[in-house]
Amino acid sequence: MTTVLVGQDSVSPSGMNRGLSVYGAYGRGTYTNLNAVEARFPGAKYVSVSPYVTTGVDCLDVEPGDSVPADCPAFVRGWTPVNTNKPVIYANAGTMGAVISSLSSAGIARSQYYLWVAEWDGSSSIPGGYDAKQFWSTSGYDSDAFYDYMFGAPVPVWPLKVGSSGPMVTALQALLNQLAKKIGLKALLTVDATFGAATQTAVILAQRAFGLPAHLVAGEVTEPYYTGLEHQLTVRKPVPVTVPVPATVCAPATGLKLVGEGPHSYKIDFTYAKQGSTHAESFEIVTCEGSHLGKVTKSYPRSVKFVATGTYGGQFGGVNTKASSYIVAVRALAAGGKLASEWSTVKLPKT
Secondary structure (H helix, E strand, O other): OOOEEEEEEOOOHHHOOOOOOEEEEEOOOOOOOHHHHHHHOOOOEEEEEEOOOOOOOOEEEEOOOOEOHHHHHHHHHHOOOOOOOOOEEEEEOOOHHHHHHHHHHOOOOHHHOEEEEEOOOOOOOOOOOOOEEEEEEOOOOEEEEEEHHHOOOOOOOOOEOOOOEOHHHHHHHHHHHHOHHHHOOOOOOOOOOEOOHHHHHHHHHHHHHHOOOOOOOOOOEOHHHHHHHHHHOOOOOOOOOOOOOOOEOOOOOEEEEEEEEOOOEEEEEEEOOOEOOEOOOEEEEEEEEOOOOOEEOOOOOEEEEOOOOOEEEEEEEOOOOOOOOEEEEEEEEOHHHOOEOOOEEEEEOOO
8 A cells, every 4th residue: 555755845955844754855956955955854755856867866857947858768777776766757747748758769668767747736646647746836845745655665566467556557547448449348447546357357358359478367467568558559550640730729827917926936826717628737837037938947837737716826936036037927738738828928026
């Protein structure tokens, strides 16, 4: 059984609270502070972060101004154990699809790394398919949740069988649903990261349809067999038809306003109203130096999850003393972050 550990991360150790289970800190880069965090919070668990590909850290920070999804394979391949038992990739929800795609294209299985998603909805509940979540931010720290298995001995993943749980079960269930017609699966599986009787039945249907290797137990999935199932998606694959998609399919955020500011952070409110059949899955919030959408500051592009309240906001950061002015930009993102609205902006006076 897994346990969620609550923690915080910050560029300033003094801004975080004592008595938490996990503390995140920069182990490389401009804001390196891991040693100070370990000294201030002894006996806790730690996650060290780097904004660029390097060794000797737990996590790669994938954000505008730092690393990009294409950097992830090199980081995973060069990673050595520090505090976590697998390499960790941090990114917002809208970027995670590109991260996973980059790693998969490089032949790196989902079971070889952890995903730490930024999704500011105020809940410490970790979404299916992820291992950790940054769920809120203040001017002094970000709040996080981590599954405890990230810090213990590596958890055996294979074979997947009844009783298994976690991200690879999520991936297996989604894969079996994609293969439903080929294997004769009449009712799609609930993708819930738990390998139960329904998932076992679907696996047996796949083994009957594609063959059961001599080494494999009926109803169980090894890593090579999972790769074989992925290959079945491309067998006799029809030529895709390209359908033009408008550049913007989401309604934009409205009523964006500045409601508070400080030396290094600001607070905004905005609203969102669904228009037509497509609405936001999340909102991307960035701080830009200058008076237009140009240079995005390194530390604080954020993703806020869509909920049916219509009113959003929160405390955000990324403000420093180098620029004479800033703007805050917000846009709505559709599923997967691939289709977006126009940006809404508001000027942020320098304090």
